[in-house]
Amino acid sequence: MIGAIARSKRIDAAEIRPETTFEELGMDSLDAIELLFEIEEEFDLTVEDEAVQGKETVGQVIEAVLEALADEPGAGGDAPAGGE
């Protein structure tokens, strides 16, 4: 996930730490939904809106994604993300 952020924002992955906030990375809401899309594609899972709402740091989102992975072992990608 840190790699995905580093790629999308063109910054060194080493500069991204769990406590780094998305604001510090200059990420807006559009960047955030792209990042979630990449995570969902990478791990073949669906991250619900509620799971990541209010999350401000990279570490918080990693935690939420890990929880989603635990809830959805072997996620098959058959559950579409919440509506438009």
Place this chain on the structure above:
Amino acid sequence: MVVTGIGVVSALGPDRESFWSALAAGRPGLEPITGLDTSRLSFNRGGEAREFRPQDHLDDALTHLADRFAQFTIVAAREAVADAGLEPGELGGARCGVMTGSCVGGQTSEDEAFVRLYRQDRPRVHPLSVPRIMANAGASLVSMDLGIQGPGFTVSTACSSANHALGQALWMIRGGAIDRAVAGGGEAPFSFGNLMAWNAMRVVSRDTCRPFSADRSGMILGEGAAMLVLEEAAAARARGARIYAELAGCGMSSDAHHITQPSEQGPGRAMAAALADAGLAPEQVGYVNAHGTGTRANDATETAAIRGVFGAHADRLAVSSTKSMHGHALGAAGALEAAATVLAMSTGLLPPTANFTAADPECDLDVVPNEARAASVEAALSNSFAFGGLNAVLAFRT
């Protein structure tokens, strides 16, 4: 209202200069389509903007965000503003508008998104799909790119979209709502799904686009964008701007007839309305940039409509279809043709109807076959007639 800046991306090249030099030479840019597999299409030719490379103009973030049609629009708008001798900060902020035409919007992005869903059975589409696909993306991104804070909108009236957009820009400046506009249209219709839809209409030529020619067999799709800077004549003169021509009037009409068959009366009403709006007598017009799609029906009907409006003067008009060279760029067509018309007036050279082989008694106008013609004209019309019967004609004065 005068035109002080022109920017173009087209099958003839990535800028205004390449566009005009090809039109002046009568050199078509309609080639076998290379961007996608055409084996399931009955046609294989198109006017692709092959020399356009987004990375030559746009940073990675904007290239990633903007569909191809919006990329064209941004690049054409930048060129038009630079050509007008203006910096983005000098456009006038909230007193400047941006109006674009687009028929199919972010068709390439839509096709990609739905291939993922329907064909690859992926569970989700890219989250930038909506802002990429929306037909107003061109106008929106131009407003952001150039800091235009006045009225901005996109008109979608199929093949007349850009003329409707340019007409609205003219009327908003004339009415005092704004002082300046960056207006035109952009289109990138070469997605497989969209080409199959055109294939099903049976209006695309298996040969090439030969408007008004006896052996014409249909249109050829094109892509690109053209944007014009429009401003009040007095303001343009006051800042010492180079003036290409005056956009003197616009006429609009609806056929109220048939969803695809052209009519003679609707286009005739639009041409007459454009002349009236510009305060021009038919006899003052020397050139008509025709809608001239190259279909059997359009070209004969347009000929009859021109004869109906101009009477005996129709035999003294030069009428050409530059779609024979840049292709039919749908929602951008009117903008490309407005650029062609204005450049023709300012250079005194009328672009020809290319690919013309033999006269058709049903299209018995002087269609400037194959070779450009030196002529200075006092006034010109640029016709756009749409599927759906919504017509818009622009009138220019030297």
